[in-house]
Amino acid sequence: MARRPPFPSPAALRSRRDRRTERLLANRAVLDALTSVAGLVGRPVRITGGAEVGRLVDLVARWDGEPYPPITGLMVKVGRRLAFVPSEQMADLGRTEVTLRSATFSLRDFERRPGEVLLNGDVLDHQLVDVDGVRVVRASDLYLARVADGWRLVGVDVGFPSLLRRLGPRRWRARPTPERVIDWAAIQPFGVDPGPLRLQGENQTLARLRPGELADLLEELGRPERTELLERLGPDSAADALEEMEADELRTLLRDLPRQRAAELIGAMEPDEAADALRDLDPDELDEVLTAMKPTVAMKLRPLLAYPESSAGGLMTTRLLLAHRRDRVRAVRERLPAATDERGDLDGVVVVDDGGRLLDDLRLVDLLLAGDDDVLEELVESSEPVTVHSDAPLDEVVDRLIDSRRTSVIVTDDDHHPIGRILADDVIDALVPARGRHRVHVRFP
Amino acid sequence: MNRPFPRMAPRRRAVWLFAALGPGVIAANAGNDAGGIATYASAGSQFVYRMLFLMVLVTVALVVVQEMSARLGAYTGEGLVSLIREQFSLRTATVAVVCLVVANLGLVVSEFAGIGAAFEIFGVSRYIAVPLAAVGIWAVVVLGSYRYAERVFLLLSVAFLAYPISLFLGHPDWGQVATNTLWPHFLASHDFIVLAVALVGTTITPYMQLYQAAAVVDRGIGPDDYPRERLDSVGGAIFANLISMCIIIATAAAIGGTGALTSADQAARALEPVAGASAAMLFAVGLLGASALAAAVVPLSTAYALAEAVGAERSVSRHFREAKLFLGLFTGQVVLGAAVALIPGNLINLLLNTQILNGLITPVILVFILILANRRTVLGDAVNSPRFRAVATISVIGVSVLATVVVAQTVGGWLGMA
Numbered sequence: 001m002a003r004r005p006p007f008p009s010p011a012a013l014r015s016r017r018d019r020r021t022e023r024l025l026a027n028r029a030v031l032d033a034l035t036s037v038a039g040l041v042g043r044p045v046r047i048t049g050g051a052e053v054g055r056l057v058d059l060v061a062r063w064d065g066e067p068y069p070p071i072t073g074l075m076v077k078v079g080r081r082l083a084f085v086p087s088e089q090m091a092d093l094g095r096t097e098v099t100l101r102s103a104t105f106s107l108r109d110f111e112r113r114p115g116e117v118l119l120n121g122d123v124l125d126h127q128l129v130d131v132d133g134v135r136v137v138r139a140s141d142l143y144l145a146r147v148a149d150g151w152r153l154v155g156v157d158v159g160f161p162s163l164l165r166r167l168g169p170r171r172w173r174a175r176p177t178p179e180r181v182i183d184w185a186a187i188q189p190f191g192v193d194p195g196p197l198r199l200q201g202e203n204q205t206l207a208r209l210r211p212g213e214l215a216d217l218l219e220e221l222g223r224p225e226r227t228e229l230l231e232r233l234g235p236d237s238a239a240d241a242l243e244e245m246e247a248d249e250l251r252t253l254l255r256d257l258p259r260q261r262a263a264e265l266i267g268a269m270e271p272d273e274a275a276d277a278l279r280d281l282d283p284d285e286l287d288e289v290l291t292a293m294k295p296t297v298a299m300k301l302r303p304l305l306a307y308p309e310s311s312a313g314g315l316m317t318t319r320l321l322l323a324h325r326r327d328r329v330r331a332v333r334e335r336l337p338a339a340t341d342e343r344g345d346l347d348g349v350v351v352v353d354d355g356g357r358l359l360d361d362l363r364l365v366d367l368l369l370a371g372d373d374d375v376l377e378e379l380v381e382s383s384e385p386v387t388v389h390s391d392a393p394l395d396e397v398v399d400r401l402i403d404s405r406r407t408s409v410i411v412t413d414d415d416h417h418p419i420g421r422i423l424a425d426d427v428i429d430a431l432v433p434a435r436g437r438h439r440v441h442v443r444f445p
Numbered sequence: 446m447n448r449p450f451p452r453m454a455p456r457r458r459a460v461w462l463f464a465a466l467g468p469g470v471i472a473a474n475a476g477n478d479a480g481g482i483a484t485y486a487s488a489g490s491q492f493v494y495r496m497l498f499l500m501v502l503v504t505v506a507l508v509v510v511q512e513m514s515a516r517l518g519a520y521t522g523e524g525l526v527s528l529i530r531e532q533f534s535l536r537t538a539t540v541a542v543v544c545l546v547v548a549n550l551g552l553v554v555s556e557f558a559g560i561g562a563a564f565e566i567f568g569v570s571r572y573i574a575v576p577l578a579a580v581g582i583w584a585v586v587v588l589g590s591y592r593y594a595e596r597v598f599l600l601l602s603v604a605f606l607a608y609p610i611s612l613f614l615g616h617p618d619w620g621q622v623a624t625n626t627l628w629p630h631f632l633a634s635h636d637f638i639v640l641a642v643a644l645v646g647t648t649i650t651p652y653m654q655l656y657q658a659a660a661v662v663d664r665g666i667g668p669d670d671y672p673r674e675r676l677d678s679v680g681g682a683i684f685a686n687l688i689s690m691c692i693i694i695a696t697a698a699a700i701g702g703t704g705a706l707t708s709a710d711q712a713a714r715a716l717e718p719v720a721g722a723s724a725a726m727l728f729a730v731g732l733l734g735a736s737a738l739a740a741a742v743v744p745l746s747t748a749y750a751l752a753e754a755v756g757a758e759r760s761v762s763r764h765f766r767e768a769k770l771f772l773g774l775f776t777g778q779v780v781l782g783a784a785v786a787l788i789p790g791n792l793i794n795l796l797l798n799t800q801i802l803n804g805l806i807t808p809v810i811l812v813f814i815l816i817l818a819n820r821r822t823v824l825g826d827a828v829n830s831p832r833f834r835a836v837a838t839i840s841v842i843g844v845s846v847l848a849t850v851v852v853a854q855t856v857g858g859w860l861g862m863a
Contacts (some may be wrong), residue, residue: 038535125530125538138530138756160755166535223522223667248665252522255669 034155035095037142038166039174041120045076045098048091054078056098058120059144060110061153067185071144071151074098075110075118084110093144093151095174117189119153127225128156129188131205134213136220141166143176155181188232190225206232214241219249227256230265239268242277251280254289263292266301272317272426275304279314312397313390315430316411316420321349323376325359330372347408350418351376358418361385361410387412390419394430397422467677468660472653473511473685477605477692479559479736480552480803483796484647485689486712488640489696491705492632494618494625496693499641501626503648504686506840508679510811513818513829513837514654515678518661519671520827525658526753529813532823541813542754548651548806549747553782555799556743559736562709562792566729572787579783582741583776594741601734604727607719608691614718617698626690635854636705642851643797645844646804648689652743654814655750668827706793744778805852808845815841 037059044052058075071093074085086108091099117123119142130137141157159180165172188206206214206229214233218226218241230238230253242250242265254262254277266274266289278286278301286305290298300318307313321339323332332349339346349362360380370379386404388397390411400409401424411420488496514525521528526545530538560578561571585594624630631637657678666674696715706712713728720727748771786795815837821828829837 125535127527138527140756158756163535163755167539221522222527223520226522246665250665252665252667252670255667 033145034143034176035093035145035151036174036176037119037144038124038162039095039141039176040093040098040144043097043174045074045085045100047100047102053100054083057082058118060084060116061119061123062113062115063117063189064115068147068152068154069184070149071153072116073110082110084108087150090151093146123189127190127221129206129217129221129229130158130182130186131188131209132186133182134209134217136217137182141176143181154184156184156187157181188229190221190228207234207237211237211240212244215244218242218253219245223252223256226253230257235264235268239265242266243269243273247276247280250277254281255285259288259292263289267293267297270317271300271304271319272315272420274301275307275314276309278305279309307390310394310430311390312388312392312394312409312411312422313420315394315397315426316390316422317426318420319346320410320418320421321346322418323349323351323362325351325353325375325377325380327376328372329367329370329374329376329379332367332376333372347421347423349376350410350421351380352418357416358385358387358410358412361387361406361408385410387416387418388422389414394427397427398431401427467674467681468657468664469511469515469674469678469681470684471681472657472660472678473507473681474688475653475656475739475742476507476648476650476685477688477735478552478556478739479562479732480555480796480800481647481689482605482692482732482735483555483559483562483706483709483712483793484640484643484800485692486696486715487706487793487797488644489693489698489715490700490703490711491640492637493697493701494621494694495630495632495637496641496644497622497626497690498629499631499644500648500686500690500693502843503645504683505836506645506844507649507682507686509833509837509840510649510654510814511657511678511682512675513814514657515661515674516671516824516827517814517817518658519666519674520668520824522662522667524662524750524753525655525814525817526750528817528823530754530756532817532820533813538754541810542751544806544809545651545655545750546747548803548810549743549750550778550781551799551802551806552650552652552743553740553778554785555796556736556740557783557786558792558795558799559732560740561786562796563729563733563736565792566709566713566725566732571792575783575786578737578740579779582737583779586741586745586775587772595738598734598738598741601730602738603734604731605688605692605735607716607727607731608688608695611716611719612691612695612698615695615698615715617694622694638847638850638854639801640797642804642847643800644804645847646802646807647800648686649807649811649844650803651807651810652746654810655746659746659749671827707791708793712793740779740782744775744782747778748772748774801851804844805848808841808848811841811844 041056041058043056045054045056046052054076056074057077059071060073060075061069062072063069071087071090073087074090076083076085085100089101091101124139124142126139128137128139129135137156137158139156140159140162142153143155143157144151145154157177157180159177161177161179165175165177186205209217214229214237218229221229230241233241242253245253254266257265266277269277278289281289290302293301304313304316304318321332321335323335336346346364348364349367351359351362353359359377362376362379366379386400386406386408387410388400390413397409401407408421408423410418411422413419517523517525517528523531526538526542529541533541557575557579561575564574564578565571661674692715695718696712699715699717700711703711709728709732710725713725716724716727751774752771786792788795815829817823818829818837819834
């Protein structure tokens with residue numbers, strides 16, 4: 001797993017969000033300054049002076065990487081024609097009407113520029129990700145506020161009262177009812193064509209989430225949305241999240257992705273999880289993905305695919321820290337920093353003889369207590385290391401773990417060469433798959 | 446129960462009788478519940494084989510509708526209610542959701558009526574049985590082990606597989622069956638049209654489309670798996686309606702032409718060729734299983750549909766017990782359903798009336814599904830082809846016309862014109 005700074009707990013995140021919202025709404029001026037998008041749509045668009053030129057159909061906002069997206073224009077129905085009015089011509093955005101600056105304004109047809117979205121058409125009532133609350137929400141209403149340089153989208157309402165208000169008579173609709181408002185800064189929207197301006201690097205807001213949380217979000221989103229979410233993650237975070245997904249959901253997701261991207265993500269996954277994901281693909285899809293992969297990664301994964309999913313070979317990770325029996329402790333210690341990338345899998349040092357056969361699985365504690373100049377051979381215990389054959393069924397792996405009270409077992413081939421390691425947490429996942437993240441997403445029996 | 450909507454992961458629960466079958470089979474066979482049995486049995490008893498041709502048409506409509514629902518689920522990854530909210534105005538979506546809630550409430554009433562009718566065959570008064578069943582089902586879903594109970598109910602409802610056997614042992618007039626199936630023998634009477642609407646209403650229930658789409662999403666079935674899923678949804682719809690036709694024919698052979706059904710005992714006579722003197726018992730066991738299962742599942746799915754509309758599906762599927770609004774909604778439906786089923790009167794009539802209500806609501810939901818499946822912005826290249834669109838449109842119009850005629854006749858009746 002990729003390293004990240006320690007995560008705040010979900011409870012801490014939630015209270016952070018609540019505090020933020022409270023702070024926002026405690027300010028009476030802020031509440032008064034909010035304009036409801038749902039309430040504004042369908043209202044008259046006037047020219048300063050009073051004459052109505054049309055009705056507001058939609059508002060265009062631009063996702064430009066800033067926390068609060070600016071409004072860049074209006075969609076107005078003039079007669080039977082749909083026209084775009086850029087925001088520079090907007091004089092005021094009231095709760096019940098929009099006023100334009102001058103009597104002479106140019107009508108242009110709307111052409112969506114990169115990063116632009118229609119607030120009423122694309123965002124309202126659609127799925128959004130609330131990063132602080134770690135959940136998928138649906139926008140009941142959107143709130144705009146005036147800032148120094150124009151109008152910006154500042155919050156999303158996910159409350160039930162706002163839905164009722166929208167169903168009520170017209171004069172209710174414009175009155176904001178901000179009961180459960182989420183600060184837009186914590187929101188990940190969808191439906192944007194990033195165009196050539198594709199944001200470089202990983203989305204920092206999303207990088208705060210745990211892999212399991214990202215997996216939950218991915219499973220809950222609709223198909224286009226989750227591909228979009230995945231696009232905003234770096235390969236490591238994305239791969240970590242995929243490892244936590246349910247097999248069926250993961251297969252569908254991988255099929256939706258371009259082959260190249262799927263190959264890249266699978267390549268970044270833990271080898272055992274990657275092999276699991278690959279096993280679920282059809283043979284021809286499998287070939288395509290393996291071909292699209294870096295040859296070194298594909299070469300590492302191919303042998304794993306030969307093992308059945310439920311055998312020791314199918315459960316193991318191939319990441320092993322191998323050392324020769326005549327190596328000195330110092331030399332092995334010096335290799336450790338390079339292996340931190342795999343420290344989740346690093347449960348011990350595997351000591352082998354001249355023929356590459358397993359001698360012992362040395363615990364890291366033993367290595368820590370040994371002297372710098374000790375030779376590994378001296379540390380090797382007389383008792384046999386805990387091993388299973390690659391064909392061993394899950395039950396046998398469990399028995400070995402229980403008997404030895406260790407946290408992992410070494411997998412060996414016919415000639416007693418170490419080929420992988422099975423960690424206790426992989427066994428737990430295999431034994432109780434449904435409880436992986438105590439997830440219960442289910443809609444119907 | 447730790448999960449309000451138990452998942453049916455295909456691999457893990459392969460042992461389970463119905464899990465081997467896809468969501469399409471399960472969804473379509475949900476139509477063969479208490480209301481379904483009562484309606485099909487009434488059709489056989491009242492009009493002998495005359496409804497068979499209608500069943501053929503309804504099968505076409507069901508196939509088309511279930512296929513569209515499955516496709517929407519597979520290609521968008523979202524449930525029907527979410528899609529309706531995204532694609533239509535909030536007000537329009539509200540109309541759809543209200544229709545769903547009313548239709549499901551009708552179903553719950555009919556399930557409790559079914560439980561009452563089953564217990565009356567056992568000699569237990571429904572005034573004792575229905576309240577107890579309501580408390581039991583509520584407790585099992587909210588507090589207990591729903592999964593275990595679900596299997597018991599399913600096992601009980603297997604009793605209805607006796608119908609196809611009974612059909613052959615009952616020696617129906619095969620010539621009549623064939624001509625009635627291939628050629629319409631409709632009557633222009635009010636009773637006939639009303640029963641036809643009930644038949645449509647019980648065969649194409651909004652609950653089934655909702656379930657079909659949700660189950661497809663839930664199992665992670667995507668466009669690449671879709672060809673297999675289409676086979677499942679189409680096959681499921683055809684299989685379910687074959688069973689329905691068996692019920693009609695078996696009942697027609699046993700008591701056809703004796704007029705409207707008045708009791709469940711009468712309907713049970715269709716199983717006599719199989720079970721002899723114990724036919725009533727066999728029928729009651731099946732009815733109890735099918736009704737109890739649906740009485741638990743339908744209120745849950747209503748709560749979920751509403752949660753989806755509000756955008757709170759996650760909190761409901763994770764913390765059902767804590768989500769007060771939805772727990773309340775579930776409780777309310779069970780209480781209301783059981784209460785209506787206790788109103789003195791003929792249970793079979795109550796069962797039929799709830800199916801007529803469903804028949805009136807069905808066209809509304811079908812229109813939504815049809816529009817969604819016609820939109821290229823929703824389905825991309827999987828959008829309805831022109832030919833499919835034509836068949837689907839004709840189906841929806843046909844169902845709508847039937848419903849409209851019933852509404853018109855009923856309103857006319859109130860005004861004293863009929």
